[in-house]
Amino acid sequence: MVGRSSVIFGSLGIATLMAIFAPAANAAAPMAGGQAPGFYRMMLGRFEVTSLSDGTHPFPVHTVLTKNRDEAGSQFVPLDQVAPGEADALLAESRLTVPVEGSINAFLINTGSKLVLIDAGAGTLYGDCCGKLIDNLRAAGYAPEQVDDIYLTHLHADHVGGIAPGGKMAFSNATIHVSDADASYWLDPEQEKKAPKLLTSMFEGDKASVKPYVEAGRFKPFKSGEQLVAGITAIPGAGHTPGHSFYMVESDGQRLLLWGDVVHVAPVQFADPDVTLAYDSDPGMAKKERIEVFSKAATENYWIGAAHISFPGIGHVSARDGHFQWVPTNYDAQPTSPK
Template sequence: MRFHRLLLDSVAAVAALFSAALPLATEAASPATAGTSVAQRRAQVPGVYRYRVGDFQVTALSDGTVPQDLHVLLQGESPAEIDKMLHHAFLSNPVEASITAFLIDTGRRLILVDTGAGGLFGPGYGGKLLGSLKLAGYEPEQIDDILLTHIHTDHSGGLVSEGNRVFPNATVHVGRGDLDFFLNPANQGGVNGYDKKYFEEAVKTVGPYVKAGKVHAFSRETWLFPGIKAIPTPGHTPGHGFYRVESRGESITFIGDIVHVAAVQFPKTAITIVYDVRPSDAAAQRESQFAAAASDRALVAAPHLPYPGIGHIRAEERGYTFVPVDYRDRHEP
């Protein structure tokens, strides 16, 4: 099964469903209905949300959202039960997934956690990171380092544009397991049913940084910079990693794709997704990491939780829930 195509196929199906409603909007705006008030569709503005962690400023940067057909993508539970959990969360299939990158300004370095999808999902699906970055007041050339939670299209796609490095001065940090898996020439045809597109796009996005000598791999817990630690959490991919940021007694941990669908995978951590390289390991990692975060009352950030994806994990009688941070929009000295 070509797992990589499932998301694009589900996006196409959802787009076709939405487009079927367009004639109604056109009819409503036609001369025959002149004088009828019609609400105009307007695009969202780029997403920027700043959050302070000690002396560091963390900025959530939206790369956009994509619809996901969870009946196709999720494994380990029936569509009927998935729909039941979605209904409980006031959602219905397909569910919109955020794609969020995070910028860490330490005062000395500008560090980007993941880069979104770039143009690899096609027009209208992702690809908004640079607009969000500019709105936040930064240019790609200013980025010193990029921390990839893992090498998947929606995390590494924004590294390049037309084959060129988008962040020419940045060093990419990523788990050794992902480099060895996705950039291995022997794996370029796909591995055990895991679609070859994953490997082709890894070469396309991370490859130019490898050639430029701008990739640093880690294989164990490593302090990359003062206050920033890389923590291997394999399962979703062989080199999947967390990044823990600490400053003045405060912390935030970027948890990557430990979770894709909050309404489903928080209450039932055993439910996996077709993107998992090792589903059983991914489920076990999710349960252990959720338990640890809930026990520590740790602040976490995840790219596919509803934007800005920053909050806490709370243990329930069965499973867990995600509690977003309070929204703030005021001047703070």
């Protein structure tokens, strides 16, 4: 005798049975949105180096890129006037178009005895695009109160704003350092009066950012050549600002140069190092410094940490057929052992 259930199942057919007993399908998964936490870690000898992203922002390529148009190199005008189409053509070679998202990177150096932050991002000074450094610092396994010293390459908003977002001290135990030449310029009301309107907001952002540290006695400019943290040396790199500084980090024979604002738009300025910036205080000097730094970095093969090259901004400079190139770091999933 055939059971009633067997008769019913038999009449339904295999395809119908599969549909009845199949697990219910999930609704379409929502888009996750956003990026992964913005930190990247490498070892430099015995030092741990962590690149931190403060975010990206649309970089005004056609507004701020400049170039000298006279043989003496004293007249700097918008790049589009000197070489129409150059910026767009060079960007296209890297599959990029305007507007280009510009990275704002900072670098955390753990020497084993000191935790040092080089630059601090824009904080709230650039709006909602940025100010992600603190969250990424925490994601990287550190807390702001663990930072001992902050060394700034210069006092432009996208390097100093992160020390005091909204005017509030973000690093409760850190001392802020910058070259005395930069501090003397950007914190001087008389210089602000004489500066072009393009830079006015920089002066205001600087004063608001350093104010809580000045009041706490923890804003200490340094003179060129002074001893900094063991393994970290300041190198004058004037041109972009009056006291723009590079920092050479050295451990066990390995070197990393944190060069601040040597490069803003890598596809353009590696191909044409003569391209300068409207923000340069001395564009002729900035151009000269860039070419010298490119040449030395390519020759001596040390690491570079760049504030405005696509995150993580770590790599090398190479030279081929008379042209400079950026070689980004190869991703290393196990950066815990000195190499």
